[in-house]
Amino acid sequence: MSAYSTNEMMTVAAARRLGNSDVTFVGIGLPSKAANLARLTHAPDVTLIYESGPIGAKPSVLPLSIGDGELAETADTVVPTGEIFRYWLQGGRIDVGFLGAAQVDKYGNINTTVIGDYHNPKVRLPGAGGAPEIAGSAKRVFIILKQGHRTFVDKLAFITSVGHGEGGEHRQQLGLPGAGPVAIITDLCIMEPEAGTKEFVVTSIHPGVSREQIIAATGWPIRFAEQVAETQAPQKHELEALRALEARTAAAHGQAGGEE
């Protein structure tokens, strides 16, 4: 077993969640890296859709922007952006929405808009992009981001994209078609919503990470499931595929893809 970084563990753990037949709506950055790793390892037939219009993209290097030419050239088809959101997402054809976030709360709600008051912001973030409707309409949602007490917060200043809302049955009451977030994958652990409350609890801890580290890196009193697994360490073939993908990306762009 070769040594690996916590970021590599996060990407590999996220990639493993994707199945070979999943039609996946992919966000740029970490989600795109994990989704392409899945395609290059255990899920060669996974369908990747990017909001700029490519359906069935098979990039050999990671895109830096959501509309890189590589995505169009390797896609089964390229459709207008309006069609992506209208026919393919709202039409109910997306199995998995794969999202990043600036901040999440314990119900998997996402903030990518603002820190502080909206009208007098402390930090102005990029905004919604495609995430609110991906979070609403995809059949399942995965969220991937690095864990820290500033990113995993008790109360979001702004809910850009809804997860399980206020918990319990709230999401169904809102009338959202998809099941919402089913996993948050971080550099420390995997969290899944607890039955009933829909509060995210730790269900798998990455090798070498302690419960205390996870508690310290979470802005709410994080709970652990009754059965907590140890995440399988990245395997040789996973690390090789990931590192080769990153090396190709760096060679093509002069910078790493998806480290935002």
Add this chain to the structure above:
Amino acid sequence: MAEILSLGEAVSRFIHDGDSIALEGFTHLIPTAAAHELIRQGRRDLTLIRMTPDLVYDLLIGAGCAKKLVFSWGGNPGVGSLHRLRDAVEKGWPQPLEIEEHSHADMANAYVAGASGLPFAVLRAYAGSDLPKVNPLIKSVTCPFTGEQLAAVPSVRPDVTVIHAQKADRKGNVLIQGILGVQKEAALAAQRCIVTVEEIVDELNAPMNACVLPNWALTAVCLVPGGAHPSYAHGYYERDNRFYQAWDPIARDRESFNAWIDTYIRGTADFAAYQAKLQEAKQ
């Protein structure tokens, strides 16, 4: 019927102070040259509409051309923040910027509605999101057939849309290939539409079902090779990722930003002169 004009003349005749304008192109074919020309001609009080403001609107905002921004994702893709946008929103520099914020699905639908001649778009969106609380234009309607509550947003109908495309023929018919974004919808939603192109050819030879905008749907076509830089034009040049990275320190600081636009935009006669100056600086 589209006239084939210089970009300077097209901007001068068809884009006025106070207009609402959409410079569209989703990462691909971003009409950068048109934004430069707006700065050279000193347009003011523009309402800027664009899903992803990108560097092209960071420029216009920092140069003081904008009073309002309508958008759905405002970052420097693969790099980080748009510093001029943030400075305007957070500190009101160089002047306060009103923002009207949507999601991508909302804006894409709003362009479709605009191109369709409808007053509003309807979509399944925003349940549980805080965006409707800060944007009073996001409302809801009840489906008259099923009773479902759906989001309603006003259509986008700009005074002027500017897009960049690969080629036009000598009559001004335009062919766009690759990632199309919302360019066709933005063009057809606007009162007037200017298209900058990489080249003007005798025959478009457009494949069946290709995205062609007929000359009678356009106002002006302008030959501006390289006009989408630092974004890319599929089949012509690649995205200049290094420029996106280099933009970060230029735009981070007010003085370095001002010096940059004074030198490279206000200090050049047109986009070709800008490109020559940029090339010189690289050597």
